[in-house]
Amino acid sequence: MSDLLFVRDHIQPPLPAPHRTSGVVLxxxxxxxxxxxxxxxxxxxxxxxxxxxxxxxxxLIGDAVFSDPEGLRGEACRFEGVGACWVMIQGRWNTIIYGFFPNSELWRINLMFVIAIVLLVPMLVPKAPFGRTAALLFFLVFPVVAFILMSGGILGLRQVPTAQWGGLTLTLIISVIGITVSMPLGIFLALGRQSKLPIIKGFCVGFIEVWRAVPLITVLFMASVMFPLFTPQGVTPDTLLRAIIGIVLFESAYMAEVVRGGLQAIPRGQFEASSALGLSKVKTMVFVVLPQALKHVIPGIVNTFIALFKDTSLVTIIGLFELLNTVRSAARDVNWSSPTSDITGYVFAGFMFWIFCFGMSRYSIYMEGRLHTGHKR
Structure with missing residues (x-):
């Protein structure tokens, strides 16, 4: 037994320090x-x-013109070697943000924005109180309030036609309506495409394929020119309404395909388990399948939303002054025109689009991390 024992009779030399696992150099x-x-x-x-x-x-910064103390307007940016003409953005700020809305009525747009933010915060922040109440108010009450504030004509408010709406406000209005309406419409189309009833399935397949096969710019032209032909004689639909209808129908077709991908990713066992629990097909779809399917395709849904937000710039071809068209018209104003005004306007418009698109992207990543239930790869 003693041969199996070992006692160290000298000190082991020290081991080298471990390699660093963090730090800038590493x-x-x-x-x-x-x-x-x-x-x-x-x-x-x-x-x-x-x-x-x-x-x-x-x-953008070093040679840019940020102030105009002498009141030169565009003249301040017409010197040689001058960079971005930011004074043009400052001088035409109201037009870029509010379009041609009367200056005395701008409080109505600001009030609409404040109400929207107050209702959106509880909806978007999971732990915020009154989330369901805010959602009901946002989807049922806020559209009516926003329409009254923007259009006027009642409650002593001055009537403002949609031709005077524009700028970032119009871009947000088209985007919010398009996102809010195209989402449920796309879900219904996706469910209809998987229906076993030939008429419903055929209609949904035809609708989706037709709208996905046509460019949005063509849809807007058709909405502007052809849509009035299908209305009663003497009724002329508003140009903004035509554009919104065209965008909603166009984006709902893409949304339907995104949702359909999520529905096909749900294993058959989910349906069988729901049936074993005695759930009807409607309850199975609403409470079991759809929540999982929508969770799987959050990136695709947000990608469609981002595309919709950027596609709003195409309404300029039918005469609507959204953000990009308003910036372009502001840069070409005789009082503010300069060699760098156009570039400055495009940079500003691009930055505004980036802010909203990046915000939607980051929020989708946050929701993905919060909703994943252990199957995240």
């Missing part, structure tokens, strides 16, 4: 300089940034 070595190709790409990227950032900084 991160750079792992992500940017892990191999020769990675190092080459990193160097090229740094050279590209070194080439493009100084001119962008000079145009």
């Amino acid at each position: 991160w750079l070595r792992t992500n940017l300089f892990s191999s020769v190709p990675s190092t080459i790409v990193t160097i090229l990227a740094v050279l590209f940034l070194y080439w493009i950032i100084p001119p962008l900084y000079g145009f």
